[in-house]
Amino acid sequence: MNIMRNRLPGIRPKRVRKASVHRNNLRVATFEGIPSTIFQVLLQGQFLTGFLLYLGASSSQIGFVLALTTLVNVAQIGVAFLIQKLPSRKWAMVTFIGLHRVLWAATGLVPFVFPKEHWVTAFIIMYTIAFIANTAGGMLWTSVISDLVPARVRGRYFGIRNTFLNALGSLVMYGGGVVLDRYPGGHGFLILYIVVWIFSVSNIIVFCFYPDVPFEKSEEKEFLPMFKKPLHDKLFMKSTLFLAAWLLLQNLTVPLYSYVMLQLMHINYQTLSLLNVSQTIFMMASFYVWGNLNARYSNKRLLLWTLPIIALSSLMWGMLSILPVLPVLFAAHIMFGLGVGGFNQLAFNFIIGDTPKKERPMYMAMYAALTGLAAFFGPLIGGKIYEWIIRWPEWTQIYGMQVVVGLLMLALALLLGRRILRDE
Known part of the structure; x- marks a missing residue:
């Protein structure tokens, strides 16, 4: 029977x-950001600091570990040249990000595999290798995502994505803090690492569904001419060097808040999680505000x-001297x-x-290398x-450092920032 004849009059097919x-x-x-956020929230910040303290790390060792993630960004300069030779950015990205996820998750095995006196050393070695892989993977992801998201919707898309993922991260952070308070010591970290392994594997799987978007390659074929391109861009270099100096100051204290x-104020994990959740909630709210301002x-x-x-x-932090x-x-x-929230979003928009x-x-790569070096020495010196x-x-120790660094940052912003970060 002809389907057309059986249609009711006045009703169009959907x-x-x-x-x-x-x-x-x-x-x-x-x-892809969902498993990635859960994986990373449970392995960084307060949880990373807490795990290092459990392993027996000192303040300088903690500062070194926190700084390592930025030091390896220097390698992005080589990666930026090598990706011009790749037939496929996607599978190189999946490979390097997969290595990072597996190796970082494997740091949870340190107490089970190594003698206690070697726990911190073993952690640092595995952590370093993981973030060397992440240097290449992160560079490739940024390159892919900048081509994947059109410029006309970039601000709105990243605002929505960042808000959603930060909300998820807040819940995960609070849940992780509750777990560590209820199961202190190795038992609590074992539970967290089981969750980490589940989401690290699922994250790698989701990355396989990324499209292999076309890549518009550099006109330069040799390394040195390609390397010199950003160096000859005076406006870019002035802004990047200033932001590197800023991050050096900021990272003297911020990574060591936990x-x-x-260690010094004896605040429990649940309260620490609530502090970080409040920070994340207001960071999410700021995305909308900064995004709207960015249109003007x-x-x-x-x-x-x-x-x-x-x-x-x-x-x-100086108000701790007079207030609760x-x-x-x-x-x-x-x-x-x-x-x-505004700084990270706007710095990303500035680069891409x-x-x-x-x-x-x-x-x-040049931005990541220069700011990475500065951010590396910050927590190292701070520790x-x-x-x-x-x-x-x-x-x-509790608030004196923060006040001194805050004054230095304010002076840098008012004296140099007003001259360098202005519209040309």
Whole structure:
């Protein structure tokens, strides 16, 4: 029987709207962030510091581990050149990110495999190799995602993606803190690492569904001419060197906040999780605000506006001398979330939006290398300073460092930032 004859009069058949390839690609990129966020939240920040303390690490060793992730970014310069030779960015990305996920998750086996006196050394070796792999994987992911997300929807897409993933990260962070408070010591970390293994494997699987988007390669075929492209861009280099100096100061204290609160102030994991969740919630709220402002003002100008906010968050620690501990810590974390949310989003937009598309991998690598070196020496120096002042009055270790660094950041923002991060 002819189907057309059986249609009821006045009723049109529903047309099934097929999702575009573009929309599906963005959906895959968003779903990939779910296992990635769970995996990374449970292995970094307060949980990384807590696990290192459980292994017996000192403040300088903790500072070194926290700094390693940025030091290896220097290798991105070589990766930026090598990806020009790749027939497929996708499978190279999957390979390196897969290595990073497996090796980082494997650090949970350290107490079961190595003698106690070698726990910290074994962790550092495995952690270093994992982040060397991540240097290549992260570079490839940034290159792919910048081609995957069109410029016209980039701000909105990353705002929505970041908000959703940070909300998820907040829940995971709080849950992880509850687990460690209920099951202190090795038992709690074993539970966390079981969850980590589940989501590290699922994350690798989801990465396999990423599209292999076309790659617009550099016009330069040799390493040195390609390397010199960003170096000859004066506006880019001035901004990058300034941001590197800023991150050096910021990282003297911020990565060691968890060390101060856990080791010196004896704050429990659940409270620490609530502090970090409050920071993340306000960071998410700031994405919307900074995103709307970005429609009217340039990336560089808005980056400048974020700097005093971050400096103020560090200065607020000084109020611990006269006010109750928890209100001050919540206020400082909230202020930092507002500032660093804008800083991270705008710095990313600056790299993938304000640079030439064909030369973008080398520009991204140069930015990552310079800011990575600065961010490496920050926690390393900060950890050493905490060792030097261990016999000083307790207030110098709990909030004195933060106040001094906050004043230096504010001076840097007002004296140099206003000249460098201005619209040309």
